[in-house]
Amino acid sequence: EVQLVESGGVVVQPGGSLRLSCAASGFTFDDYAMHWVRQAPGKGLEWVSLISWDGGSTYYADSVKGRFTISRDNSKNSLYLQMNSLRAEDTALYYCAKDQQLAPPSDAFDIWGQGTMVTVSS
């Protein structure tokens, strides 16, 4: 079964750091680019970041550029999001999603995880 499972979401104080993980199974992980997408409570979807199949290319939304870092370990079929200098507006459900292609330009996101909740609050 094709599956993405996110983990690492917690309550963290403003200015703090957090690393999210996404474990992939059921497909050849290093054949595809991967994304992080977030959704604030009651709000729409917001794309966060993209990484190419080999980790050689990364892209970020302006709202997280310089604070978040996307990475992957193909030997572990895992995707990561290092989140630093967290703000209240980063509070959201964070999804990892599989791209239909291996590298940018981005294509459709055909597989999504169930998400992990990050709350930034003092």
Place this chain on the structure above:
Amino acid sequence: SYELTQPLSVSVALGQTARITCGGNNIGSKNVHWYQQKPGQAPVLVIYRDSNRPSGIPERFSGSNSGNTATLTISRAQAGDEADYYCQVWDSSTDVFGTGTKVTVL
């Protein structure tokens, strides 16, 4: 930055046709993808590259894209089609989602 505009809500009678628009500057030159999200669930891809249906998506779902507007059409609407729908494109090295449309089946 590129913006995608969708109507906040669309209502459709059971068995009728719903059309959800996604407006963007010259969107017809881009590949548009559509997602369905039901409450408490992750999004599901329903149309990719303007008009292609993934395996398992009913033929009732179709898409088109031209000029400044892309459209998702749901034919013979069912109660199970009630959800939020989002369009998405790639522009200037970023992915962009539309504002989202809540579809209500009456």
